[in-house]
Amino acid sequence: MHTISSTITATLTLEDSGAPIYVQLREQLLRAIGAGTLQPGDRMPTMREVAVALKVDLNTVRHAYDDLERAGAIVLERGRGSFVAEHPPTTDEAAHADLTDNLAKQTIAIARTKGVDPVALARRIAELAQQGHST
Secondary structure: OOEOOOHHHHHOOOOOOOOOHHHHHHHHHHHHHHHOOOOOOOEOOOHHHHHHHHOOOHHHHHHHHHHHHHOOOEEEEOOOEEEEOOOOOOOOHHHHHHHHHHHHHHHHHHHHHOOOOHHHHHHHHHHHHHHOOOO
């Protein structure tokens, strides 16, 4: 297993965008996983490290990590830490449809808080996906 350095913690930032802090944190960590900055098996920064670095409540960070665990992006191992999941979660068709719907709704909400037209964003996402981009 790889250990991720504190450099990932140093890249985390918070914006006054109206989006909840835990959502901003969750999305930044998901982007790091999607971009390959965080690889399967990498140890995540501890919740306390993130809370101290961002000067936020530990429960806020815990909320983001719990969301990441529910999404199957990370694995929380009591007493050992948090790690990037080795394999994407397997889901049935109905669960996959629910996950897709929830992700779409979250993306629309984030786009609106940043003043981005969700339809224009959807077109851009489709273009990038066809080009093979992960970030």
